[in-house]
Amino acid sequence: MGERSLELPAYFAALGSGSPKPRQKFGGMFCNVEGAFENKTLDFESLRGAPKLSRGDLSRTLAPPTPQSPRSAAIGDRLLIKGGKIVNDDQSFYADIYVEDGLIKQIGENLIVPGGVKTLDAYGQIVMPGGIDVHTRLQMPVLGMTSADDFYQGTRAALAGGTTMILDHVFPEAGVNLLVAYEQWRECADSKVCCDYSLHIDITRWHESIKEELEALVKDKGVNSFLVFMAYKDKFQCTDAQMYEIFSIIRELGAIAQVHAENGDIIDEEQKRLLDLGIKGPEGHVLSHPEEVETEAVYRALTIAKQANCPLYVSKVMSKGAADVIAQAKRKGTVVYGEPIAASLGTDGSHYWSKNWAKAAAFVTSPPISPDPSTPDYLTSLLSCGDLQVVGSAHCTFTTAQKAVGKDNFTLIPEGTNGIEERMSIIWEKCVTSGKMDENDFVAVTSTNAAKIFNFYPRKGRIAVGSDADLVIWNSKATNIISAKTHNLNVEYNIFEGMECHGVPTVVISQGKVVLEDGNLFVTQGTGRFIPRKTFPDFVYKRIKARNRLAEIHGVPRGLYDGPVHDVIVTAKAVAPTPTSRIAPCSGKIPVPPVRNLHQSGFSLSGSQADDHIARRTAQKIIAPPGGRSNITSLS
Amino acid sequence: PNPNGRTSEPHSSDRLLIKGGRLINDDHSFYADIYLEDGIIKQIGENLIVPGGVKTIEANGRMVIPGGIDVNTYLQKPYQGMPAVDDFYQGTKAALAGGTTMIIDHVLPEPGSSLLTSFEKWHEAADTKSCCDYSLHVDITNWYDGIREELEMLVQDKGVNSFQVYMAYKDLYQMSDSQLYEAFTFLKGLGAVIMVHAENGDLIAQEQKRILEMGITGPEGHALSRPEELEAEAVFRAITIASRINCPVYVTKVMSKTAADIITTARKKGPLVFGEPITASLGTDGTHYWSKNWAKAASFVTSPPLSPDPTTPEHLNSLLACGDLQVTGSGHCTYSTAQKAIGKDNFTLIPEGVNGIEERMTVVWDKSVATGKMDENQFVAVTSTNAAKIFNLYPRKGRIAVGSDADVIIWDPDMVKTITAKSHKSAVEYNIFEGMECHGAPLVVISQGKIVFEDGNLHVNKGMGRFIPRKPFPEYLYQRIKIRNKVAELQGVSRGMYDGPVYEIPATPKYATPAPSTKSSPAKNQPPPIRNLHQSNFSLSGAQVDDNNPRRTGHRIVAPPGGRSNITSLG
Numbered sequence A: 001m002g003e004r005s006l007e008l009p010a011y012f013a014a015l016g017s018g019s020p021k022p023r024q025k026f027g028g029m030f031c032n033v034e035g036a037f038e039n040k041t042l043d044f045e046s047l048r049g050a051p052k053l054s055r056g057d058l059s060r061t062l063a064p065p066t067p068q069s070p071r072s073a074a075i076g077d078r079l080l081i082k083g084g085k086i087v088n089d090d091q092s093f094y095a096d097i098y099v100e101d102g103l104i105k106q107i108g109e110n111l112i113v114p115g116g117v118k119t120l121d122a123y124g125q126i127v128m129p130g131g132i133d134v135h136t137r138l139q140m141p142v143l144g145m146t147s148a149d150d151f152y153q154g155t156r157a158a159l160a161g162g163t164t165m166i167l168d169h170v171f172p173e174a175g176v177n178l179l180v181a182y183e184q185w186r187e188c189a190d191s192k193v194c195c196d197y198s199l200h201i202d203i204t205r206w207h208e209s210i211k212e213e214l215e216a217l218v219k220d221k222g223v224n225s226f227l228v229f230m231a232y233k234d235k236f237q238c239t240d241a242q243m244y245e246i247f248s249i250i251r252e253l254g255a256i257a258q259v260h261a262e263n264g265d266i267i268d269e270e271q272k273r274l275l276d277l278g279i280k281g282p283e284g285h286v287l288s289h290p291e292e293v294e295t296e297a298v299y300r301a302l303t304i305a306k307q308a309n310c311p312l313y314v315s316k317v318m319s320k321g322a323a324d325v326i327a328q329a330k331r332k333g334t335v336v337y338g339e340p341i342a343a344s345l346g347t348d349g350s351h352y353w354s355k356n357w358a359k360a361a362a363f364v365t366s367p368p369i370s371p372d373p374s375t376p377d378y379l380t381s382l383l384s385c386g387d388l389q390v391v392g393s394a395h396c397t398f399t400t401a402q403k404a405v406g407k408d409n410f411t412l413i414p415e416g417t418n419g420i421e422e423r424m425s426i427i428w429e430k431c432v433t434s435g436k437m438d439e440n441d442f443v444a445v446t447s448t449n450a451a452k453i454f455n456f457y458p459r460k461g462r463i464a465v466g467s468d469a470d471l472v473i474w475n476s477k478a479t480n481i482i483s484a485k486t487h488n489l490n491v492e493y494n495i496f497e498g499m500e501c502h503g504v505p506t507v508v509i510s511q512g513k514v515v516l517e518d519g520n521l522f523v524t525q526g527t528g529r530f531i532p533r534k535t536f537p538d539f540v541y542k543r544i545k546a547r548n549r550l551a552e553i554h555g556v557p558r559g560l561y562d563g564p565v566h567d568v569i570v571t572a573k574a575v576a577p578t579p580t581s582r583i584a585p586c587s588g589k590i591p592v593p594p595v596r597n598l599h600q601s602g603f604s605l606s607g608s609q610a611d612d613h614i615a616r617r618t619a620q621k622i623i624a625p626p627g628g629r630s631n632i633t634s635l636s
Numbered sequence B: 001p002n003p004n005g006r007t008s009e010p011h012s013s014d015r016l017l018i019k020g021g022r023l024i025n026d027d028h029s030f031y032a033d034i035y036l037e038d039g040i041i042k043q044i045g046e047n048l049i050v051p052g053g054v055k056t057i058e059a060n061g062r063m064v065i066p067g068g069i070d071v072n073t074y075l076q077k078p079y080q081g082m083p084a085v086d087d088f089y090q091g092t093k094a095a096l097a098g099g100t101t102m103i104i105d106h107v108l109p110e111p112g113s114s115l116l117t118s119f120e121k122w123h124e125a126a127d128t129k130s131c132c133d134y135s136l137h138v139d140i141t142n143w144y145d146g147i148r149e150e151l152e153m154l155v156q157d158k159g160v161n162s163f164q165v166y167m168a169y170k171d172l173y174q175m176s177d178s179q180l181y182e183a184f185t186f187l188k189g190l191g192a193v194i195m196v197h198a199e200n201g202d203l204i205a206q207e208q209k210r211i212l213e214m215g216i217t218g219p220e221g222h223a224l225s226r227p228e229e230l231e232a233e234a235v236f237r238a239i240t241i242a243s244r245i246n247c248p249v250y251v252t253k254v255m256s257k258t259a260a261d262i263i264t265t266a267r268k269k270g271p272l273v274f275g276e277p278i279t280a281s282l283g284t285d286g287t288h289y290w291s292k293n294w295a296k297a298a299s300f301v302t303s304p305p306l307s308p309d310p311t312t313p314e315h316l317n318s319l320l321a322c323g324d325l326q327v328t329g330s331g332h333c334t335y336s337t338a339q340k341a342i343g344k345d346n347f348t349l350i351p352e353g354v355n356g357i358e359e360r361m362t363v364v365w366d367k368s369v370a371t372g373k374m375d376e377n378q379f380v381a382v383t384s385t386n387a388a389k390i391f392n393l394y395p396r397k398g399r400i401a402v403g404s405d406a407d408v409i410i411w412d413p414d415m416v417k418t419i420t421a422k423s424h425k426s427a428v429e430y431n432i433f434e435g436m437e438c439h440g441a442p443l444v445v446i447s448q449g450k451i452v453f454e455d456g457n458l459h460v461n462k463g464m465g466r467f468i469p470r471k472p473f474p475e476y477l478y479q480r481i482k483i484r485n486k487v488a489e490l491q492g493v494s495r496g497m498y499d500g501p502v503y504e505i506p507a508t509p510k511y512a513t514p515a516p517s518t519k520s521s522p523a524k525n526q527p528p529p530i531r532n533l534h535q536s537n538f539s540l541s542g543a544q545v546d547d548n549n550p551r552r553t554g555h556r557i558v559a560p561p562g563g564r565s566n567i568t569s570l571g
Helices: A002-006 A010-018 A037-049 A071-075 A151-160 A178-192 A210-220 A240-253 A264-276 A283-288 A291-308 A320-331 A342-346 A349-353 A357-362 A375-385 A400-406 A423-432 A439-453 A538-550 B088-097 B115-129 B147-157 B177-190 B201-213 B220-225 B228-245 B257-269 B279-283 B286-290 B294-299 B312-322 B337-343 B360-369 B376-390 B475-487
Strands: A079-082 A085-087 A092-094 A096-100 A103-108 A118-121 A126-129 A131-136 A163-170 A196-203 A225-229 A256-260 A312-317 A336-340 A471-481 A500-510 A513-517 B016-024 B029-037 B040-045 B055-058 B063-066 B068-073 B100-107 B133-140 B162-166 B193-197 B249-254 B273-277 B408-418 B437-447 B450-454
Touching: A085 A439, A126 A439, A131 A151, A131 A423, A131 A439, A151 A163, A151 A178, A151 A500, A151 A513, A163 A178, A163 A500, A178 A196, A178 A210, A210 A240, A225 A240, A240 A256, A240 A291, A240 B201, A256 A291, A264 A283, A264 A291, A264 B177, A264 B228, A283 A349, A291 A312, A291 A320, A291 B201, A291 B228, A312 A320, A320 A336, A320 A375, A336 A375, A342 A375, A342 A423, A349 A357, A357 A400, A375 A423, A423 A439, A423 A471, A423 A500, A439 A538, B016 B376, B016 B408, B063 B376, B068 B088, B068 B360, B068 B376, B088 B100, B088 B115, B088 B437, B088 B450, B100 B115, B100 B437, B115 B133, B115 B147, B133 B147, B147 B177, B162 B177, B177 B193, B177 B228, B193 B228, B201 B220, B201 B228, B220 B286, B228 B249, B228 B257, B249 B257, B257 B273, B257 B312, B273 B312, B279 B312, B279 B360, B286 B294, B294 B337, B312 B360, B360 B376, B360 B408, B360 B437, B376 B475
Parallel strands: A079 A118, A085 A126, A131 A163, A163 A196, A196 A225, A225 A256, A256 A312, A312 A336, B016 B055, B016 B063, B068 B100, B100 B133, B133 B162, B162 B193, B193 B249, B249 B273
Antiparallel strands: A079 A096, A085 A092, A096 A103, A126 A471, A471 A500, A500 A513, B016 B029, B029 B040, B063 B408, B408 B437, B437 B450
């Protein structure tokens, strides 16, 4: 907790956040003073034309979607990437790569390759493993609507941004069996995805058969990560006891426990309070989901995970407080991973106070983007030093018309922001361009760590012979301005609108095929494969296993207590009145026959007793006090 | 400034002059004589003019300090129908012998019984037995219908201004976060001091089950099933809830370093939080749970448990010295070994509670003042003054000033005493501080202007203690709260009505919330969609940014909302 004390006192810092004043940021181009940006946008447009023309071939112009051309099939499966600098999470080196049948076949110089191979020129650029987006919701059902970007549109955007694999969340509706929901998602995704994918399962409801369902998913379906909700009271929220049980099951199965960390009880009360106050706009969303509530839940989740000795993965780290708690827990040895998302790294929550309802609503997600404008900077620093490990996008978009369902009540606004396409560029811009991390760290947080945690390393997340040919040729000098005009999404806004990012993928290769080149996408629906994942990822579980062995606890072997025992006369009034106490009030344990084990007994009742001089109270039935002098007086 | 509830019967021997003492308050120390009459401090100064025939005590330069206030005792706590062995008589006798002249006891209603009834029961028991002034906290063991009226009555008519809620004892006393939020909000409205017993009951229940299944049934299971992380977690949660509501929160029984650290960090960020370590956590540690002697191990059982980390007492004393923790209680609640033995085969049945009412002042002096961590003024603050301020007894109690109650003690910092069950005043046969050698002890204790302890002898009568009613809204807590309330007022953004297209939700939302008690009233909305063209900042004309994207069939949108000039200005 030490380093937190150096921060500005959060309470006082937060005092002003209740006011509708938008925060002033320190100038700069991403200035969020209301309305101040319009002119600049125009300036950028005009500027962009002239000075950058010289390298116009590099800067990406995401052209009108030429719907999947058949060209990808024609190229054949053989590729040679020449002259690039290969970047893995541990080292960088210059070499050529030969790709065949969707796999990396050779790495080195002067490779001997068959004729007629398509050659890609990567001189002056870096070649790195394709990005892995660990958190998307491309088919999230909310209030009977589905999110605007489906598996096709979403993965297409992912590829355009340099992400070649996604891990989507299966979100079973109330009462649906987890396996059934899984099959639904598989079916839907298999027919639409353009890149490889895998699935997390959300546990939206605790029920008795959960253990069997989880076991089946882990053993037969290739799922090794499950998310529980600490928020959404009366809907998906788990109690602490349920979380403990789920975490225990997950640890036994060797899976990863993910958690949506927010205190649903408090949020529920705050929402009621704000609606009563007459606050109905999107600012109510952030006011009712304050940072502390996220921080509290992360702390609680960590406590529970530590008790259950289960690895914990906090999805969507949105605030400094939550990130700090994770960083401290890591220092104390907890196995925990934190996932900031593109939105929390790239923008802040001051936009919730925008006068433009549609814009304000576009930022609504849970936990909300922090209104503290220094948050992105802080989170990128933690990401750079390894306190946070992976980056997702939590891509879950709704059109403005869908968001408008909550136009008179912020609690009904469907939650989710975009980010699947922008993720890689934003991290490059915020972390690498700014000098916080190097290109190797970049690969680690965008790809390798995710592959390790979720157990598909080194198949993904590394450029090595035998790995999948999911590659990105990255031009770190080119720039791109994020805009809803050019993005590949189905929604009419982009929360990063106008942000200028250095670092652009020039070529993206998925399963050994070129899917993005010169700004043109060549994708086909349904070409993505489901990647099953095995349990007990080494990266996570090696430590857990060792601790399981160490953490065994033993009782103290003592002689049986053979002193007097007070009679409990009354019919135990104080005993739990509720029928549902799952603790099994342990009274079943008692009937050990009182065998008198004189051999081991450490008591001697002879001699004067320490309290002989004190008057006995009448109600007691004690004849002699237990514990002889030699024992009792040895307390220290 | 002491409009007290009742008048004490004035005794003729009520006049006392203490000469030549060094008076210690929490802010400064000075030499003066002090004259007491009718249970009140009448004069302070030198060369006082006093009536003849007054009994005079020569303090000879020793310290004269305000009597201690023990903020946490359970002298009448029933466990499965049996009372603790130290009742109000036995307990307050021990308190006076240790230099504590006032206690605040906890009323613990059995779940299902009313707060008022329980309060009256405690009040009666204490009135007839207590030897020193006392006041009562009321524990909320159940959040039931009608509790609001009772709380209001307790605050307004009964002189109770502090209530404790439980985050532990699942299925017994435990409250959910929603209930805590409700309770805190309501208690804040009453101007009460909100106290929490902070431990995560859900996890404790799970751990208890697991540990019993492993075959561990001894007192070490108590400590194992309640690791300090669970205490810290609950403290964190309580502070989060309180800071959302902007109300003060008082953590009873701070037993571990992590919990104390969380309080410390939180205080630096602004929330009004107070922490109360107890004699046991300041004076000893939890390694004794592993004692081979069952009786000894069981005598340490209390919740939250003593931390097995032996550096805990020192850490807590340091925080107490620097003001991060503010008051000390004893959590005194003793059960005889025979009573503890009810849980001899199952640690979850061992009645919880340790001694400490008599040892509190001495232990704090020995651990904090004698080691140089705090000075005598800070000692007065943490043993008496801060408690009086928080619970709104100040300056009647907690200060040596003209007009204050004549609860004073003459303290000898050099006296060395060994704590032992042989000589203590409590009725139990063990003492968790057994054998501890302590510097600093009271020489003379004066309660209500009468000498009750002198030369090791007690002169007390049953029932001479008075109930001290307390008013709500203690300034010490609520001044800041009131200002923050004003500062933190929320305002919405005034914007034009959204008049773009709205997605139509299918009539029967599949997603309907299953729970019957959905509290987040989604029925609040839907004012008629008046089109307010004057304020609207949308224009739907012009090319749309997503014209080029294929529409998905399921949508019913004719034109996307937000014209170009608006949408592209995000940033």
